[in-house]
Amino acid sequence: MKHLDMSGAVRQGASIFVFLAVLTGLEFFIAVSMDAIILLGAVALMKVGLVMYYYMHVYKLNAESGEDRHSPEYKTATDRLGLWLFLLSDSFVFGGLAVARFNLLGLTRPHLNQLLGLGVTSVLLLSSFFMNRAESSMAHGDRRGFMTGMLVTLALGLTFVAGVLGIEWPTAIAEGVSPSTGAAGAIFFMMTGMHAFHVVTGLIFLAIVWRNGMRGLYSAERHWAVEAAAVYWHFVDVVWIFFYPALYLVGRLA
Amino acid sequence: MRHFVIVGILIAILTPLIYLGIAANNVMPIQASVQALPVDWMWDMDAAAIAFLFSIIMVPLLYSLVVFRRRKGDTADGEHMEGNTRLEVTWTVLPLLVVTVFAYLGAYTLGETRIQAPDAMQIAVTAQQWDWRFDYPEGFSSNELHLPVNRQVVLRMQSLDVIHSFWVPEFRIKQDVVPGRTTEYRITPIRVGSYKVRCAEMCGTSHSYMERPVVVSSEAEYEAWVREQAAAAAALLAQGGPESGKALVAQNGCLACHSTDGSALTGPTWRGLFGSTVDLADGSRVTADEAYLAESVLDPGAKVVAGFAPGIMPKFSLTDAEVKDIVAYLETIK
Amino acid sequence: MRKFTKSALFRGLVWQLGGWFVGALILTGIRAVMGLPPFGLFFFSEPAWVFGGFIGVLSFIAGSGIANDWFKWAKGEPTPEHHADPPGWEKYFSVSLDHKVIGIQYTVTSLFLLVVGGSFALVFRTELAEPGMQFLSLQWYNTLMSLHGIGMIIGILLGVAGVMNYLVPMLIGAQDMAFPRMNAFSFWIAVPGVVLLLSSLALGGFDTGWTGYPPLSARGPVGTQMFFLGVFTAGWSSILGGLNLIATTLRLRAKGMTAFRMPILVWAAMATSIITLTATQLIGLSFQLVMFQRLLGMGFFDPAKGGNPVLFQHLFWFYSHPAVYVFVLPGLGVISELLPVFVRKPLYGYRWVAMSSIGIALVGFLVWAHHMFASGMNSYLQVPFMYSTLLVAVPTGVKFFSWVATVWKGKIEMPTPMLFVLGGIVVFLLGGLSGPPNATVATDLHLTDTYFIVGHFHDTIFGGYVFPFFAAIYYWFPKATGRRMNERLGKLHFWLMTPSFLILTLTMMRIGLLGMRRRIADYDPALGLSAYHVVMTICGFLIALSVAIFLFNLIRSIRQGERAEGNIWNSRSPEWQVPSPMPVHNFDREFEVVGEPYDYGLKDSQYTRFITEPREGESHQ
DSSP, X not given: OOOOOHHHHHHHHHHHHHHHHHHHHHHXXXXXXXXXXXXXXXXXXXXXXXXXXXXXXXXXXGOOOOSOTTSHHHHHHHHHHHHHHHHHHHHHHHHHHHHHHHHHHTTEEOOOOHHHHHHHHHHHHHHHHHHHHHHHHHHTTOHHHHHHHHHHHHHHHHHHHIIIIXXXXXXXXXXXXXXXXXXXXXXXXXXXXXXXXXHHHHHHHHHHHHHHHHTTOOOSSOOHHHHHHHHHHHHHHHHHHHHHIIIIISSEEO | OHHHHHHHHHHHHHHHHHHHHHHHTTOSOOOOBTTHHHHHHHHHHHHHHHHHHHHHHHHHHHHHHHHXXXXXXXXXXXXXXXXXXXXXXXXXXXXXXXXHHHHHHHHHHHHHHTOOOTTOEEEEEEEETTEEEEEOTTSOEESSEEEETTSOEEEEEEESSSOEEEEOGGGOOEEEEOBTSOEEEEEOBOSOEEXXXXXXXXXXXXXXXXXXXXXXXXXXXXXXXXXXXXXXXHHHHHHOHHHHHHHHHHHTTGGGTOOSSSOOOSSOOOTTOTTOEEEXXXXXXXXXXXXXXXXXXXXXXXXXXXXSOTTOSOOOOOOHHHHHHHHHHHHHOO | OHHHHTSHHHHHHHHHHHHHHHHHHHHHHHHHHHTSOOEETBEEOHHHHHHHHHHHHHHHHHXXXXXXXXXXXXXXXXXXXXOOOOSGGGGGGSOOOOHHHHHXXXXXXXXXXXXXXXXXXHHHHHHHTSSSXXXXXXXXXXXXXXXXXXXXXXXXXXXXXXXXXXXXXXHHTOSXXXXXXXXXXHHHHHHHHHHHHHHGGGGTOOOSTTTTOTTGGGTSOHHHHXXXXXXXXXXHHHHHHHHHHHHHHHHOOOBXXXXXXXXXXXXXXXXXXXXXXXXXXXXXXXXXXXXXXXXXXXXXXXXXXXXXXHXXXXXXXXXXXXXXXXXXXXXXXXXXXXXXXXXXXXXXXXXXXXXXXXXXXXXXXXXXXXXXXXXXXXXXGHXXXXXXXXXXXXXXXXXXXXXXXXXXXXXBOOOHHHHHHHHHHHHHHHHHHTSHHHHSHHHXXXXXXXXXXXXXXXXXXXXXXXXXXXXHHHHHHHHHHSEEOOHHHHHHHHHHHHHHHHHHHHHHHHHHHHTOBTTOSSOOGGGOOHHHHHHHHHHHHHHHHHHHHHHHHHHHHHHHSEEOOSOTTOOOSGXXXXXXXXXXXXXXXXXXXXXXXXXXTOTTOOSEEEOSSOOOTTOOO
16 A cells, blocks of 8 residues: 555645546536537546546555455455445446437437536535545544544535435426436436435445444554445546536537 | 267268258248348358257267267276367367358348338338238228239338337248337238238237238239229228228227227227216216217327226327217217 | 244245335325325335335345344444354255355255246146137236246346355355355345245236336336336346355465466356346346336336337347356356366366356357347347357357367266256257357348247257256255265156257247247147147146156255265365365365366376365454
8 A cells, every 4th residue: 555644645635636626627618619529528537537546546456465365454455346346337337327318318418507517516526525535534544634524525425415306306397307208307317316326325325434433443554444435435426427428518408 | 080080971971961951841931022032041051050060069079978988997087188279279260250251141141131122112000009000002001911922012110009020921021110210121022822910029918919911912913902992991981970980990900909899908998988977097087978089089198097007098190080980980889 | 933933034024025015005105195096906006016115125134134244334333254054954044144055045046936937837838738828818828928037037047146156165265255244145135036026926917028128018017017126126136146256256266276277167157247247237227217117207218208119128138138148157167167077088178168258258248239130220230249149159169169079088977967967068059059040130030039039048048057057956966965866866857858858949949930929828820830839838848847856856865865975076176175065164274276177187186285284263253
């Protein structure tokens, strides 16, 4: 494992966040100024690359875990593999939904509130930043930083769910995009619904970890549950990195 | 070496035997269309490949079982052969080439079945649970598909409800009929006779009975049939009233779901319907008068009868006069 | 009896039914408050049945206690590494973390489902013996036919999981799977799924066939929803089981067991797990979409709302074609595993056979649309999918040629397991060879949706799964029980089943070519196929009889079989180097791999060597 001192980790997390925010802005700018699906895809891939490497630490899959099958390091490495396999599996659900979206709607998109879309996207992105902060705090033994980071992440996650389910859904229905009117509404509600379901499970996971963290169950050396919650949370963000342009930005208005 | 020679000879004998066995067995129905020829030719190539591959694997396998069987009292192990890369590469690359050839043949024969004739005649096919209807260019429709021999026909097929599949085994080709789109079925009959179109995609309760006659006749006989049908249809519709309504009901396939003898099918029965009081799904009641019946034909979802599922019956586009005739016919079913 | 009512199985089922009822009641109440009609054709409304069914699954999890350790983890409480199993038969009804117990639980559940599905087939096979409807209604015929299909498929998936669960940790020298709790969960989650699936019988059935194509499946009775929900639930068993197997194989192999020194069955399990881990999600998704279309009017596949019925078929077959390889790859692995033992020769071209499993699995992801040549999909897709489909023949051919070369010049013995291995090869060959006519598009336009296809896939699945599955049971039964199954009954089973089955499927292919459509309850006597149907029905009953003999043999041998505690097959494989039945934590001493797995006939070679010092007991937590 790489050992940064705490301020280094914070600086790295922050600069990655700035990159992601700039790319999201770029994405939005591309969408309003031209009809360039490939460009949008490229930006989304860049964002996912950054998140997977710097926030989800995908390279840890390759980390050395020793020979002893019964050591905690070895078990954590196995758990990590299991988690990533699960995410791989889960990504087929979202991939299938994305395929369905392009099959049904082609290069058109439903009438949605752009400001809301950008808003919830920013909230989720910001939550990933705080999640990363919480995790690296724990890795450096800073429990207070960890608890604060977790709380902010939880709050932002709740905001996202409230934004999508509480504001975006009624707004969409008011604009005529409802689950039962047509394929566009159906696929919009299915994609956001499936994603929101994952966000909610992620929130439950975060809440459990937060509670156990408060009781002092994690240490700088042993905090697999924190890492798992973080990786899962970032995965939910990765899905949204694809779903946001697929629903809001790609193609012409129907 | 001796073993290889024997096996080689056996393969050389068995391959043609199996091939001829398949060929001599009349495995395919008669060829009644131009499109059946490439299909059967392709089948023949497949059969040859099957015969060869079957022999090349089964002969050495069975030969080993007989010749290399462990003798009583023999406790030794077999010869230590781990493999041979050259051999493995051979039996990877050769099949790869064969497969490529077959893919080419498959694409080629597929193309053959798709050749379009410029003078192809068009017939519209409507499939619904569990019936076929054919609309002829002369403006009448029938539940029988009549085709002139030696002339290409394009069936433009639509489904009113679920997925069906148009298959006449003697024509070989099969094409699904998918709701929401029009699929094409291109065929050139070459043999006078009576066949049947059979629905080949599971389409619900009476799927097995979704069959209708297909008659291939000479051009002259076909023309005569068309004239007769067109005249009869025109006469019936011009006449108006219940008889005309009965014809419309048959044409539109209503009887697949509505009985006239009181039994409940997918939809309510028509016996004694006119003038009766009907319980609706929303709890209200309505008298089955002309207005209600006309509405139910044109917009079935408006008033759904209690105990029946909404959304099953399609909206029919009929003229007012036609609807009037149908209602007049319903009046007669006591 | 008392013990049974305390078991996880009983408690789970009671909780499931209770949860189902309560869930349905809750939704009925909500509907009443919202002013929607609260009741439907089967007492509860359709959404109430579905919601209740879902709550029932959750209740099963809570009632059976399969997730208790996870709840403790969430609460921050410690749990022991192992739970001691109750002695005797009870452990098979309780939540055990031992992969061997779970493997047997899977296998028995699989046999149960296969017998149920097979009985359905016998019922409608009898109905088909004569044209006209004799004793079944059309709806019942369609329901039994559909349930036969999906019941067999889930039965086979559970059987595959059973074989792999039981064997893979043993073959790689692991104490257990990487995630024992998830392993237990994977098995148990299938149980409520099966209950849901079978409940469709009481809720109007479903007449869509196992493929459940909308729009037909979007309008059938409530039973259709139970079918979807049941498959969705049982699907998690496959997904998590696959995940576990991959992690186990990658992380827990014995010292020295490099990739190309793994037993070949482990390669097959790996290839299978890649498919179940990923593709299964798409059948789950496609079924969910239809469920939501029915419940909320979401028009994914409804053309009137701009939906596309063909999209369902793409999503569905993206799993359901590779699923066939899930059924057959482990079986082909069993064939490759057992052949060298009974011919006393190395597996010919081990690396090629190993890679061919992976090859089949990967190519299998690219062939799904060959099920849709007549579906009205874009016609430019037909030729590429034809080519990818034909490509599957290449790795499959490698397997066949390697088997033949393995048998060639061996010292062949033919006890019951070997008979089933050979039967499997022959039947699978027929299944494989009847494949290319379905791949070359022009011929497929005639063959698709006929009995030719029915014959083709019964051959592939019997050859690739059923025969090897029987071989595996005859072969590893002594490992699990310390007794062997009766040889004479085993041979009777084989010689009764194989010819009947060959006649059955070849007749299927023949009448399919002549015009017998798939999935029909009744057929036109004018086709002249009645005599064939009588023959097929008789064959069906003979197969059932042979399976009854097998079950009798199996049950009898558990207590009365001849004792067999040593290496009775004289195998090099690690699990036979320790006495049977297998000890609780598999190997008392760890072993390391020092040679090739199948070096039969090579003097003084060894596959595994026990590391002499005994393991440090249970000192680890």
